[in-house]
Amino acid sequence: MGMAIATPRVQELQPGSRLAAFAVVLAGVYALPLYRLFRHALENQLWSHVLLVPAISLYLVWTKRQQLPASVPAFSIYSGIPLGLGIVVSAFWLLQAREWKPDAPDYLSITTLSFVSFFISGAAWILGPMRTRALAFPLIFLVFMVPCPDVVTHGIETFFQHTSADAASFMLSLSQTPVLRDGLVFKVPGITIEVAEECSGIRSSLVLFIVSLVGGYLFFRRNSHRAIIALAVIPIAIIRNGFRIFTIAMLCVHVSPEMIHSWIHKRGGPVFFALSLIPFSALLLLFYRRERTVRTKRLQPCDRAEFAKG
Numbered sequence: 001m002g003m004a005i006a007t008p009r010v011q012e013l014q015p016g017s018r019l020a021a022f023a024v025v026l027a028g029v030y031a032l033p034l035y036r037l038f039r040h041a042l043e044n045q046l047w048s049h050v051l052l053v054p055a056i057s058l059y060l061v062w063t064k065r066q067q068l069p070a071s072v073p074a075f076s077i078y079s080g081i082p083l084g085l086g087i088v089v090s091a092f093w094l095l096q097a098r099e100w101k102p103d104a105p106d107y108l109s110i111t112t113l114s115f116v117s118f119f120i121s122g123a124a125w126i127l128g129p130m131r132t133r134a135l136a137f138p139l140i141f142l143v144f145m146v147p148c149p150d151v152v153t154h155g156i157e158t159f160f161q162h163t164s165a166d167a168a169s170f171m172l173s174l175s176q177t178p179v180l181r182d183g184l185v186f187k188v189p190g191i192t193i194e195v196a197e198e199c200s201g202i203r204s205s206l207v208l209f210i211v212s213l214v215g216g217y218l219f220f221r222r223n224s225h226r227a228i229i230a231l232a233v234i235p236i237a238i239i240r241n242g243f244r245i246f247t248i249a250m251l252c253v254h255v256s257p258e259m260i261h262s263w264i265h266k267r268g269g270p271v272f273f274a275l276s277l278i279p280f281s282a283l284l285l286l287f288y289r290r291e292r293t294v295r296t297k298r299l300q301p302c303d304r305a306e307f308a309k310g
Helices: 002-029 031-043 045-051 053-063 077-095 104-134 136-145 150-174 202-219 223-231 233-254 257-261 269-298 301-309
Strands: 180-182 185-188 191-194
Touching (some): 002 031, 002 104, 031 104, 045 053, 045 136, 045 202, 053 202, 077 104, 104 136, 104 150, 136 202, 150 185, 185 233, 202 223, 202 233, 202 269, 223 233, 223 269, 233 257, 233 269
Antiparallel strands (some): 180 185, 185 191
16 A cells, blocks of 8 residues: 555656756756846846746746646647747857857847747656646746847837827826927926936836736636736836826926926836736726626535635
């Protein structure tokens, strides 16, 4: 009896042990790029979340540990696609290494994407198709380790910069404040305000987007609710940025033009980020209650009391 019980436990540990060994070997191969990624994350606030992504992914795997199907290692499309991507990215990196001297973000984008692709491919092979499907989100979530190239980052900043200016312009018109707008420049009584790239709020928007994905995965079953929560981050971020610009403009008009140098402009980001959490949390609660109500209605009457306790 003792041996019969021990054998399944040893077998159950094998996939995790193989995956851990594979991760250590792969990390050793990519030791220099990963070290540079670590340094970049420490020095650049925009990508500081990179250090937390592996831990979050492991936690999400841990939450699903009781629901995982049997592990049957096999090569499948789940391992083939990331393997092909890793090979293509690595080939480009190696072939262009002599002639191409990229900036740090571009270099880290390529090397980290190569590392993540190979890791997902190896994990999918070791875990097998069934477990890979069950752990698809935690594995794909590792993509957030990859810093965006400069051109992508600049594009996102430009998008939020202009849309935030549009939102601020709309709020100023509602307040009936005299304003002359020229693109990203607002001329209000007593001062001229320009919406710079720093006003895009890209870091807080990225953090909120990641939170929306993780929250949707943990709390919702319907993919439509998960998608709505994630996409809602975009208008919430635009309104938040526009409200911040509007607030600073109002303070400059009605208090003093010197308010452009106040803490609310230079260090007020966390305050407005906290305000943006109010509609975001309300949306989370709305969909959570809706799904809970639907699940309660599907239960038998005798099971509803027990479900409510849980």
